[in-house]
Amino acid sequence: xxxxxxxxxxxxxxxxxxxxxxxxxxxxxxxxxxxxxxxxxxxxxxxxxxxxxxxxxxxxxxxxxxxxxxxxxxxxxxxxxxxxxxxxxxxxxxxxxxxxxxxxxxxxxxxxxxxxxxxxxxxxxxxxxxxxxxxxxxxxxxxxxxxxxxxxxxxxxxxxxxxxxxxxxxxxxxxxxxxxxxxxxxxxxxxxxxxxxxxxxxxxxxxxxxxxxxxxxxxxxxxxxxxxxxxxxxxxxxxxxxxxxxxxxxxxxxxxxxxxxxxxxxxxxxxxxxxxxxxxxxxxxxxxxxxxxxxxxxxxxxxxxxxxxxxxxxxxxxxxxxxxxxxxxxxxxxx
Amino acid sequence: xxxxxxxxxxxxxxxxxxxxxxxxxxxxxxxxxxxxxxxxxxxxxxxxxxxxxxxxxxxxxxxxxxxxxxxxxxxxxxxxxxxxxxxxxxxxxxxxxxxxxxxxxxxxxxxxxxxxxxxxxxxxxxxxxxxxxxxxxxxxxxxxxxxxxxxxxx
Numbered sequence: 206x207x208x209x210x211x212x213x214x215x216x217x218x219x220x221x222x223x224x225x226x227x228x229x230x231x232x233x234x235x236x237x238x239x240x241x242x243x244x245x246x247x248x249x250x251x252x253x254x255x256x257x258x259x260x261x262x263x264x265x266x267x268x269x270x271x272x273x274x275x276x277x278x279x280x281x282x283x284x285x286x287x288x289x290x291x292x293x294x295x296x297x298x299x300x301x302x303x304x305x306x307x308x309x310x311x312x313x314x315x316x317x318x319x320x321x322x323x324x325x326x327x328x329x330x331x332x333x334x335x336x337x338x339x340x341x342x343x344x345x346x347x348x349x350x351x352x353x354x355x356x357x358x359x360x361x362x363x364x365x366x367x368x369x370x371x372x373x374x375x376x377x378x379x380x381x382x383x384x385x386x387x388x389x390x391x392x393x394x395x396x397x398x399x400x401x402x403x404x405x406x407x408x409x410x411x412x413x414x415x416x417x418x419x420x421x422x423x424x425x426x427x428x429x430x431x432x433x434x435x436x437x438x439x440x441x442x443x444x445x446x447x448x449x450x451x452x453x454x455x456x457x458x459x460x461x462x463x464x465x466x467x468x469x470x471x472x473x474x475x476x477x478x479x480x481x482x483x484x485x486x487x488x489x490x491x492x493x494x495x496x497x498x499x500x501x502x503x504x505x506x507x508x509x510x511x512x513x514x515x516x517x518x519x520x521x522x523x524x525x526x527x528x529x530x531x532x533x534x535x536x537x538x539x540x
Numbered sequence: 541x542x543x544x545x546x547x548x549x550x551x552x553x554x555x556x557x558x559x560x561x562x563x564x565x566x567x568x569x570x571x572x573x574x575x576x577x578x579x580x581x582x583x584x585x586x587x588x589x590x591x592x593x594x595x596x597x598x599x600x601x602x603x604x605x606x607x608x609x610x611x612x613x614x615x616x617x618x619x620x621x622x623x624x625x626x627x628x629x630x631x632x633x634x635x636x637x638x639x640x641x642x643x644x645x646x647x648x649x650x651x652x653x654x655x656x657x658x659x660x661x662x663x664x665x666x667x668x669x670x671x672x673x674x675x676x677x678x679x680x681x682x683x684x685x686x687x688x689x690x691x692x693x694x
Binding site: 459475479482484 | 617621
């Protein structure tokens with residue numbers, strides 16, 4: 206019956222923070238006691254190379270998943286999507302919605318993900334509560350939701366072929382290869398690369414024009430993709446600042462808007478008051494960050510001359526969206 | 541010494557204390573035991589609303605430049621990086637806020653102070669800070685623009 210189980214993956218924090226490790230361990234211990242869950246622990250999702258056992262394990266999971274990690278749910282979800290671990294975004298309820306008095310959010314205008322299998326992936330941010338009980342409760346709620354959805358969808362589902370064979374109790378589960386905890390938990394080297402949120406990305410190509418390090422590319426359908434993840438410059442979030450749709454996430458960056466928090470020009474999300482509170486112009490900051498990396502590579506700084514002005518030059522004022530107008534008016538404050 | 545003023549943000553009265561200095565990034569300052577103490581003005585708090593999370597990227601003892609990024613805040617309505625209002629040296633952050641930031645909303649001009657610093661920049665340096673009536677005028681000048689543009693996001 207393990208097909209009906211919800212796979213729960215706890216992704217560890219980087220480093221050895223005792224408080225984080227303690228939460229991970231107490232959470233795992235509590236979840237293992239619950240029936241209907243398959244619980245596994247892997248290292249920090251973002252750092253998993255394609256050949257890491259933890260990544261292969263994730264790829265082998267075919268059903269619904271709950272992924273608990275130390276990053277924003279959007280970051281975790283789209284990071285998995287890039288790794289071809291795809292599904293539909295499962296809504297979690299640990300945090301209340303940002304805004305209750307606004308109307309419906311407009312439908313996302315991004316190009317969306319492709320080849321999404323019929324399953325849900327729920328991503329939970331381990332920073333959203335500091336006791337394991339809240340997470341256990343949410344995982345159990347998700348498990349129940351998944352059971353109900355399956356029951357409602359296929360009342361007379363045929364058992365999968367794979368379950369027709371007679372298996373001994375000692376046999377490993379057939380549908381997923383066995384990965385030893387030691388292999389799963391091998392500490393990977395730290396990585397740094399952008400993650401594209403395709404629910405927001407409009408394929409405008411500003412990132413590929415801006416980045417001079419060959420990180421971005423396009424797939425066979427001419428959709429933008431993060432092609433060479435490890436060509437990215439550690440610590441540099443410049444392309445994210447340039448993205449007009451706030452679709453580029455660096456899960457480890459300190460500013461929540463860039464790390465994948467629910468922030469941006471879309472509907473019910475929080476506003477960014479950075480400019481009002483004394484922050485500089487995002488494009489200028491991005492150009493400085495890029496120049497620093499160019500110089501470090503022994504190349505010449507290009508300032509604002511490459512890959513930037515297109516948006517300003519091409520766009521008539523009439524088609525500016527709300528955020529553009531907000532930014533313009535904040536510019537006028539001369540902070 | 542100036543009188544307290546009330547800046548009307550729609551129906552919300554943003555109280556500005558007359559004896560404080562103000563900076564353009566919407567922080568107040570007050571001289572406390574040879575230091576300058578800073579906090580958010582009622583105007584800033586009305587825009588942000590309930591503070592959920594406050595994080596500093598510099599430490600006590602660090603020298604900071606004016607408008608250097610020094611921290612980050614997340615509230616019910618907004619997020620923002622935080623910037624140094626003047627050049628100086630951080631002496632102390634309000635440790636209570638790191639445990640529970642709600643004092644920022646409850647008592648922004650006193651218990652909700654953010655940090656103390658020492659600075660050579662004079663407290664009445666026109667470059668760095670404004671008097672209460674000057675800050676009122678600054679808000680008034682920009683209110684319509686700010687309001688129009690924020691409206692869709694509030």
